[in-house]
Each structure stands twice: as C-alpha cells, then as structure tokens.
Amino acid sequence: xxxxxxxxxxxxxxxNAYLCHKVIPRIEKRKSIRFDYLPVLLGGLxxxxxxxxxxxxxxxxxxxxxxxRLEMKRFITAHKLTQFKMNPFFPVNTLVIMRGAxxxxxxxxxxxxxxxxxxxxxxxxxxMAEPVVIGQVLKAAQLDAERLMxxxxxxxxxxxxxxxxxSAFDRGAFGSPTFFVGSEMFFGKDRLGQVELEIARxxxx
Numbered sequence: 001x002x003x004x005x006x007x008x009x010x011x012x013x014x015x016n017a018y019l020c021h022k023v024i025p026r027i028e029k030r031k032s033i034r035f036d037y038l039p040v041l042l043g044g045l046x047x048x049x050x051x052x053x054x055x056x057x058x059x060x061x062x063x064x065x066x067x068x069r070l071e072m073k074r075f076i077t078a079h080k081l082t083q084f085k086m087n088p089f090f091p092v093n094t095l096v097i098m099r100g101a102x103x104x105x106x107x108x109x110x111x112x113x114x115x116x117x118x119x120x121x122x123x124x125x126x127x128m129a130e131p132v133v134i135g136q137v138l139k140a141a142q143l144d145a146e147r148l149m150x151x152x153x154x155x156x157x158x159x160x161x162x163x164x165x166x167s168a169f170d171r172g173a174f175g176s177p178t179f180f181v182g183s184e185m186f187f188g189k190d191r192l193g194q195v196e197l198e199i200a201r202x203x204x205x
Contacts, residue, residue, distance in 0.1 A: 004202035006195070008035045009168050009178040011042035012101070013094040015072070015086065016189045017177040018122040021114065022081050023192060031199050035179075037114060039101040042094065042176050044165045049174035053091065075189060083123045092121065093129040096152065100134070102160045103151035109143060116141035 008024065010017040024035050046052060058064040076084055097117050104113035120126045120137040127133055131149070138145035151157060168178065172185050179186040181198040 002202055002205045003033065004181050004199055006033060006035045006199060007038050007180040009038045009040045009173055009176055009180070011040055011045075011094055011176045012097050012117050012121050012128065013042055013090075013092055014176045015084070015090075015122055018118050019072075019075060019079070019081060019084065020177045020189045020192060021118055022084075023079050023189075027192065027196050027199075031196065031203070033199060033203075037101075037105075037110060038164055038168070039098050039105070039161060040165045040168045040173070040176060040178075041098050041161055044162070045169055045173060045175065048166070048169040051174045055091070071190075083119075085123065085125055087121055087125050089125075089127040089129070092127065096131065096149075097128050097134060099152040099157055099161055100138075100148055102157045102164075103148050103154075104143075106157070107144075107148065107151060109148075112141055112143060113138070113148070116143065 008020065010021070012018075028034055051057075054065070054068055058068070076082075100117070101110070101113060104110045116137055117128060117134075120133075121128050126137065128137070135145045135149065138148060171180070173187075175187060177187070177189060179191065179195045181195055182202060184198055186192075186195050186198070
C-alpha cells in the first residue's frame with residue numbers, strides 16, 4: 001500500500017477554501033490520511049497566474065455569479081456546513097494572517113491556528129485584516145498571539161510565504177483551493193470527490 005502525499009494550498013481569504021477545510025477531516029478519516037496544509041498568498045498567486053477572483057472575473061455576468069452562489073449553497077447544504085456565513089468585510093487583506101500561518105507552521109501550532117482564523121473569518125465574520133482583532137482571536141484560541149505575530153514579521157517567514165506562493169504557481173496552481181495528490185493537481189471544492197478517488201487509486205498501487 002502506497003501512502004500518497006496530499007497537499008491543500010489555501011488562503012484564508014477564500015470562502016471555498018474554508019468550506020474545503022471543514023470537509024477535509026471527513027476524507028482524512030475515511031482514507032486514514034493527513035492533508036498537508038500549504039499557505040499561499042492568493043493575491044500574489046493571482047498576479048503570477050494573471051488570474052482574478054470570480055467576483056472580479058464574472059462581475060459583468062450576473063447569471064454566472066447567481067449560479068456560483070447557488071452552487072455554494074448546494075455544497076453547504078450537502079455537507080451541513082451551517083456555521084458558514086459570508087464575511088461582511090470581504091474581500092479581506094490576508095497578508096498578516098497568511099504570514100501568521102507560516103509562523104504557526106514553524107511553531108508547531110498550525111491546526112489550532114488554522115481552525116481559529118477560519119472560524120473568525122467565515123463563522124464569526126470578523127475583520128481579520130486588523131491586527132487588534134487578530135490578536136484577540138488568537139488569544140481566545142489559547143494561542144501565543146504575541147509570539148505568533150512577532151514571528152510573522154520575521155524576514156524568513158515573509159520569504160517563506162513568497163516562496164510557497166511562487167512554488168505553487170510553478171506547479172501550475174492559479175487559485176485556491178488547490179490540491180495536489182502527489183503530482184496530480186485538482187482545483188476547487190467540487191474536485192474533492194476526485195481528490196478522494198486519486199488518494200484511493202494511489203494507495204492501491
């Protein structure tokens with residue numbers, strides 16, 4: 001049995017990445033596997049890939065935007081993600097919290113950090129571009145807010161986020177949520193079924 005490497009390229013600013021984050025544990029349990037969370041800066045990735053957010057790309061196509069909302073509602077209903085609500089400050093500048101994710105990775109508190117920030121963004125509707133709010137959220141989650149935010153400002157952490165974003169682009173990524181099962185790339189929350197199938201295929205080899 002081969003245990004595949006599964007990566008989840010995420011930015012807290014993507015509501016679809018949040019929805020994936022809530023479903024991933026169920027796949028992990030079914031497949032006895034762990035997803036590796038890889039922070040990327042979505043704005044930087046968009047620039048590298050000459051991409052835009054759906055809100056910008058389809059702004060002049062009302063029927064497309066209406067369908068995107070319908071598709072999201074269906075996903076939320078299917079997976080019973082009743083805590084989700086659209087952030088009133090969307091789009092949120094996620095530079096600080098994404099640097100914080102890299103810092104949390106290095107300080108071995110990534111799962112708790114990710115849970116706390118995703119909850120603040122897409123369940124509590126907080127403005128996670130504000131340092132004071134970020135600090136309050138991290139303290140409420142019993143994380144060392146001061147240490148995390150100090151670490152997030154270190155040059156090697158900033159460079160680490162830039163490097164992971166560049167690497168994602170070099171591998172073909174153009175947005176978030178993106179998944180890699182080995183070298184196979186899958187984009188979007190609606191590809192989670194394909195991700196699970198690929199995990200099973202590789203594991204059977």
